[in-house]
Amino acid sequence: MDDNRQAFCEALASAVSSRTGPQPFRYVEIGVAKGGTLAAMCEAMDAYPDLHWTAMGLDIPAKDRTGYFREKATKQTVGAWLSGIYPDLESIKPLERRGWAAIVLRPSFEVLPTLEPPLDFLFIDGCHGYNCVRRDFELAEPLLRVGSVVAFHDTNPRAQGWHQQAHCQTGIEVRRFLMDVGLLDNSRPGFVKTHETGERARMGGAVVVQKIHG
Ligand SMILES: C[S@@+](CC[C@H](N)C(=O)[O-])C[C@H]1O[C@@H](n2cnc3c(N)ncnc32)[C@H](O)[C@@H]1O
Numbered sequence: 001m002d003d004n005r006q007a008f009c010e011a012l013a014s015a016v017s018s019r020t021g022p023q024p025f026r027y028v029e030i031g032v033a034k035g036g037t038l039a040a041m042c043e044a045m046d047a048y049p050d051l052h053w054t055a056m057g058l059d060i061p062a063k064d065r066t067g068y069f070r071e072k073a074t075k076q077t078v079g080a081w082l083s084g085i086y087p088d089l090e091s092i093k094p095l096e097r098r099g100w101a102a103i104v105l106r107p108s109f110e111v112l113p114t115l116e117p118p119l120d121f122l123f124i125d126g127c128h129g130y131n132c133v134r135r136d137f138e139l140a141e142p143l144l145r146v147g148s149v150v151a152f153h154d155t156n157p158r159a160q161g162w163h164q165q166a167h168c169q170t171g172i173e174v175r176r177f178l179m180d181v182g183l184l185d186n187s188r189p190g191f192v193k194t195h196e197t198g199e200r201a202r203m204g205g206a207v208v209v210q211k212i213h214g
Pocket residue numbers: 001029030031032033034035036037038058059060066067068069070106107108109125126127132167
């Protein structure tokens with residue numbers, strides 16, 4: 001998340017401060033790849049001394065036609081925070097520490113419908129085709145609480161239409177989805193766009209939104 005670090009850290013602070021219950025703070029990342037952002041988020045959450053947090057990364061094994069998960073790189077990057085890489089949710093073994101991460105090698109559209117709310121911070125960074133981004137957001141929306149944050153990657157205007165996505169077989173279409181559902185121009189009730197990064201860069205960029213009422 002190098003190009004988005006400041007935005008993600010500010011959004012994290014907002015999601016942490018808006019929590020009400022005693023349950024662990026939950027970060028979910030759709031699409032882990034080599035674990036760069038997952039590790040950065042673990043580090044950022046761990047910097048809150050009293051925060052009990054869990055992180056869950058979802059990805060698809062690299063042997064699958066649409067998967068780019070890199071196990072060796074992720075183990076190195078996420079390091080001591082990583083409890084394991086699992087075939088399903090039921091196999092997860094928590095670590096005996098106040099913050100830990102698990103990776104589940106199942107696609108988002110299988111896992112999201114089985115999760116209990118709330119998710120505190122969701123990073124949507126799987127397939128960037130229109131239909132997949134829409135499905136990821138729609139499946140996750142019921143899991144959000146007031147104050148939850150959702151970040152979308154590859155929102156840069158110049159990246160749209162490029163980079164054929166293995167699953168959807170289209171280029172990147174994140175921005176068109178955000179526009180259609182009113183998350184880019186703040187016309188969607190209940191959400192506010194808090195950050196937009198990398199508008200002038202060639203690739204990447206992120207849009208961060210926060211749920212502000214039910
Ligand atoms: C752009 S990379 C993720 C990069 C990572 N978030 C980072 O910041 O370092 C996209 C990843 O999403 C995975 N992916 C694609 N569709 C997915 C889905 N439906 N569920 C989970 N992962 C998915 C791919 O296998 C790939 O590893």
